[in-house]
Amino acid sequence: MSLHPVTLTINQQIFQCTVNGSMTLLELLRDELHFTGVKDGCAEGDCGACTVIYNGAAVKSCLILAAQADGAEIISIEGLSSPDGELHPIQSAFIQSGAVQCGYCTPGMVLVTKALLDANPNPTYREIQTALSGNLCRCTGYAKIFKAVQLAATLIKDSQAIHAPVEIISHD
Numbered sequence: 203m204s205l206h207p208v209t210l211t212i213n214q215q216i217f218q219c220t221v222n223g224s225m226t227l228l229e230l231l232r233d234e235l236h237f238t239g240v241k242d243g244c245a246e247g248d249c250g251a252c253t254v255i256y257n258g259a260a261v262k263s264c265l266i267l268a269a270q271a272d273g274a275e276i277i278s279i280e281g282l283s284s285p286d287g288e289l290h291p292i293q294s295a296f297i298q299s300g301a302v303q304c305g306y307c308t309p310g311m312v313l314v315t316k317a318l319l320d321a322n323p324n325p326t327y328r329e330i331q332t333a334l335s336g337n338l339c340r341c342t343g344y345a346k347i348f349k350a351v352q353l354a355a356t357l358i359k360d361s362q363a364i365h366a367p368v369e370i371i372s373h374d
């Protein structure tokens with residue numbers, strides 16, 4: 203079995219590991235490094251439960267070999283809340299919208315939403331549906347999830363407005 207050294211940045215922390223050639227990124231993150239928010243729903247690319255943000259894009263970690271991920275920057279759901287435990291606005295929006303039931307799909311849904319809103323802060327309903335089309339949910343019927351994404355976009359815009367520097371206009 204071939205072994206490969208891999209260095210990854212996960213949630214802004216650097217990890218150096220040795221992986222075998224057949225190990226998936228999902229297996230590395232979940233089984234070896236214990237990021238258990240990365241869910242294993244099918245391990246075949248069908249459900250989206252294993253989604254992480256990988257070099258800025260939402261990807262299904264079961265479809266990437268760990269050895270290919272050398273040098274990658276990864277965000278898992280564990281990296282989304284602030285260090286003091288305050289939820290990210292997307293997480294708050296999912297809760298407020300009733301978009302979390304069993305929760306198994308939720309980390310993947312939230313991370314796809316983050317990648318979407320980072321790239322497109324004002325997605326249309328159709329763009330939200332398209333972005334989440336690779337993520338399955340057996341509980342919610344999707345409508346509440348799509349509403350949560352709309353609410354998340356609003357919450358993020360509101361928080362950016364609150365934190366925007368105040369422009370001082372001089373009348374001299």
Ligand code: FES
Binds near residue numbers: 243248250262263264
């Ligand atoms: S576990 Fe990766 S898509 Fe289902």
Ligand code: FES
Binds near residue numbers: 302305307308341342
């Ligand atoms: S909330 Fe249960 S699978 Fe989506």
